[in-house]
Amino acid sequence: MQEITIDYALRATWQSVARMYNEEAKKFGSTMAVGFALLSIDPKKGTPSTSLGPKMGMEATSLSRILKSMEEKGLIERRPNPDDGRGVLVYLTPFGLEKRKDSKDVVLRFNEVVREQLSDQQLNAFFEVMETINQVISEKKIYKNESTTN
Amino acid sequence: MQEITIDYALRATWQSVARMYNEEAKKFGSTMAVGFALLSIDPKKGTPSTSLGPKMGMEATSLSRILKSMEEKGLIERRPNPDDGRGVLVYLTPFGLEKRKDSKDVVLRFNEVVREQLSDQQLNAFFEVMETINQVISEKKIYKNESTTN
DNA sequence: AAAATTTATTATGCATGCATAATAAATTTA
DNA sequence: TAAATTTATTATGCATGCATAATAAATTTT
Numbered sequence: 109m110q111e112i113t114i115d116y117a118l119r120a121t122w123q124s125v126a127r128m129y130n131e132e133a134k135k136f137g138s139t140m141a142v143g144f145a146l147l148s149i150d151p152k153k154g155t156p157s158t159s160l161g162p163k164m165g166m167e168a169t170s171l172s173r174i175l176k177s178m179e180e181k182g183l184i185e186r187r188p189n190p191d192d193g194r195g196v197l198v199y200l201t202p203f204g205l206e207k208r209k210d211s212k213d214v215v216l217r218f219n220e221v222v223r224e225q226l227s228d229q230q231l232n233a234f235f236e237v238m239e240t241i242n243q244v245i246s247e248k249k250i251y252k253n254e255s256t257t258n
Numbered sequence: 259m260q261e262i263t264i265d266y267a268l269r270a271t272w273q274s275v276a277r278m279y280n281e282e283a284k285k286f287g288s289t290m291a292v293g294f295a296l297l298s299i300d301p302k303k304g305t306p307s308t309s310l311g312p313k314m315g316m317e318a319t320s321l322s323r324i325l326k327s328m329e330e331k332g333l334i335e336r337r338p339n340p341d342d343g344r345g346v347l348v349y350l351t352p353f354g355l356e357k358r359k360d361s362k363d364v365v366l367r368f369n370e371v372v373r374e375q376l377s378d379q380q381l382n383a384f385f386e387v388m389e390t391i392n393q394v395i396s397e398k399k400i401y402k403n404e405s406t407t408n
Numbered sequence: 409a410a411a412a413t414t415t416a417t418t419a420t421g422c423a424t425g426c427a428t429a430a431t432a433a434a435t436t437t438a
Numbered sequence: 439t440a441a442a443t444t445t446a447t448t449a450t451g452c453a454t455g456c457a458t459a460a461t462a463a464a465t466t467t468t
Binding site: 113119120127128167218221223231235240243244245250 | 262263264265266267268269270271272273274275276277278279294314315316317365367368369371372373375376379380381383384385386387388390391392393394395396400
């Protein structure tokens with residue numbers, strides 16, 4: 109536990125990014141999570157709320173509350189999906205579209221600045237490591253307590 | 259916004275790790291955050307609570323509540339720091355030490371399994387990228403609105 | 409087609425992480 | 439040394455992210 113662990117580096121770095129994103133979002137009256145949601149919604153057509161969780165890297169169930177608050181703030185509208193009685197289609201309002209641009213700027217700038225400091229090799233390795241971690245977890249290579257078939 | 263962005267990969271991967279850690283911690287009646295705190299406390303001598311935030315990759319102020327709940331659960335004790343009237347020293351209880359071992363197993367296993375899947379080059383690049391991101395943020399290379407001297 | 413299962417959502421309660429505001433003690437200035 | 443500033447903590451309120459439990463609608467089995 110002496111050296112820096114992978115999980116620590118990942119956690120500390122992400123939290124650092126999250127604090128910065130929230131700080132920036134606050135400048136235009138938003139939050140990081142709302143910004144990510146806005147960016148995950150197609151600005152031109154209705155987006156099935158089902159697709160938002162994966163696009164934001166979170167569980168689908170975690171979205172309900174945030175979509176509700178976004179609707180209350182007038183950022184989005186939720187309309188029934190004509191093709192699926194269970195589903196919902198999310199639409200950006202003009203106000204939401206505006207805030208989406210603000211969020212997009214922040215995200216683009218961050219990614220751009222970071223990319224400038226990295227070589228292709230480093231960047232590729234980074235994405236490979238992310239993928240490896242996700243695989244290790246989804247394949248339950250670590251804790252096989254439950255069952256090997258799952 | 260088409261390709262995978264750095265921030266997305268970081269967020270999604272970290273959340274995935276966090277869900278897994280919380281799931282594992284639940285098996286022995288704990289949580290990820292409590293586990294990290296336990297691992298950041300020296301098992302042999304009092305740990306200044308000041309040092310815990312940085313060790314856990316979070317703001318110092320975020321710790322107060324979790325230390326309080328850990329104390330209520332009998333995992334730690336907080337005693338005044340004889341060398342600093344403002345400060346607190348955190349001590350593990352025998353129960354806390356036990357839970358610390360459980361947490362340590364989970365973290366060690368995760369890091370071990372992931373490392374096995376990665377080359378030294380990938381691992382080094384990963385840590386370099388994490389460092390670069392932290393630098394970009396701490397040096398405010400992105401949003402210089404406030405001031406250049408800070 | 410009826411029953412069983414799966415899928416999409418929402419509602420809740422819990423645990424965090426943070427910013428902000430208070431306090432109190434230690435340091436630095438004046 | 440008195441005053442101003444900085445540092446260590448705790449208390450609060452807000453926004454998340456998640457697991458779990460309910461519902462309701464769509465699919466798959468019988």
